[in-house]
Amino acid sequence: MPMLKIENLHVYYGGIHALKGINLTVPQGKVVSLIGANGAGKSTTLRTITSLVKPTSGKIYFQGEDITQAKTTSVIKKGITLVPEGRRVFADLTVYENLNLGAYLRQKDKNGIQKDMDKVFELFPRLKEREWQTAGTLSGGEQQMLAIGRALMSRPSVMMMDEPSLGLAPIVVRDVFNIIREIHDSGMTILLIEQNARAALKVADYGYVIETGKIVLEGPGKELADNDEVRRSYLGE
Amino acid sequence: MTFNIFLQHLANGISLGSLYALIAIGYTMVYGILRLINFAHGDLIMVAAYIAIYGIMMFKLPWWLSFTLAVIVTTIVGVIIERAAYKPLRSSPRISVLISAIGVSFFLENLAIVLFTGRPKPFPQPELFTTMLEVNNVYIMSLTFIIPVVTIVMLILLxxxxxxxxxxxxxxxxxxxxxxxxxxxxxxxKIVSYTFALGSGLAAIGGIMWGLKFPQIQPLIGVFPGLKCFIAAVVGGIGSITGATIGGFLLGIMEIMLVAFLPSLTGYRDAFAFVLLIVILIFRPTGIIGEKITEKV
Known part of the structure; x- marks a missing residue:
């Protein structure tokens, strides 16, 4: 059974038909990348899965269960998490508080939270040093690490990431993708959205190309990276 | 003016300022979370005062029980207002919610006129609050001390x-x-409701103390304190709890001192608050503790 499965998803944003029948499958333990230009519907896909946007028709399944109508809170509770575009850390809150909010749904489990936080600090030692600083004082790269760490705190089964490399220096982008690989190696299922197609396809087991609300191409990451059309349109070759 | 008299004025100013601060916090908390000026907030003062009066006069409850009930019921009223009048407009333009808030304010005021008539009712004065204390030949009512103490306890709790x-x-x-x-x-x-509950609870405590201090209650009693506490919140920096506290104390102390030092301007006491608002809006629109204005995306 796939971790996440989307069937014929249609979404309207105001009057705009943003998703025109998307089909997408994320198998357990794999990294799936969704690439495409600005406004193609990548973020809308993730926002619809987390129920921030309601679809007009179509189905979303999580481990076989229909979650199309579920509220955001219960989607998160089931084990889906989203690292939002632009990081969106809580700038006035401390690093500690940001991570704690990631585990908001199991506040009673103080020991578990502390353990998870230690794991996050192991993954991102820089965050440990800045535990009591407000998130707004962190650099862009550190904020991205915090956003990823915060998402991990919910003990997700599948982690969705919306443009984690956006606005970061190339060297930091490399760090971010190394982290994605590391998290993947620990067994996490990942759905990754990127404009940086080269890096996204390199890390991906499987990829989808989305154009104006439709999936136009799909295939194993490496195959897509070698595809002529993809190379011309997204890799600038 | 002797030093003793000055101290007396200062005590009065701090006492009035505490009241402003308590009520201003409700404005600032709601604004912080919904970016809404809750114009119905001031009327909760009136709601709390009437409940307290009826508890004591009609149901013969002991004052402390009546006051506690007033705080609880007003808190619930605050939450209901949010659920009924603001929540359905969550994704509407901000101006719609603002108009809804003004509507709720008029509704509460007129409902009170229908229920309690426009004739002022005396607020009960339990002995604990009216005892005169003598310090260095200056006589100050115990209420003047009780108000700031209650405020500080509430601030610590908050x-x-x-x-x-x-x-x-x-x-x-x-x-x-x-x-x-x-x-x-x-x-x-849930969090929005919680915020309204906290803000309304504080307004209710403010309302009861307002009633003890100015014991003539009528349906429009909340209008002026409401406006002034809104000014206090803006002066301090709306959205910030510390700002509202500072703004409240500042406004209260300045108002009393204005009357104390320039008795001829007594009639302009209320106008002073509005002048202060205009000056602040011109020179420091984000208030004393200015939160940087960042639009929510």
């Missing part, structure tokens, strides 16, 4: 709730970013 509890952390997160907060699993509506 500070704990906002900064040290999970709900408070969620509240601060929601104030900054609705969408990301809901991605953490936070239920926005």
């Amino acid at each position: 500070n704990y709730l906002v900064n040290k509890t999970t709900a408070g952390m969620a509240m601060r997160a929601v104030a900054k970013d609705f969408e990301t907060s809901s991605l953490m699993g936070i239920e926005i509506n």
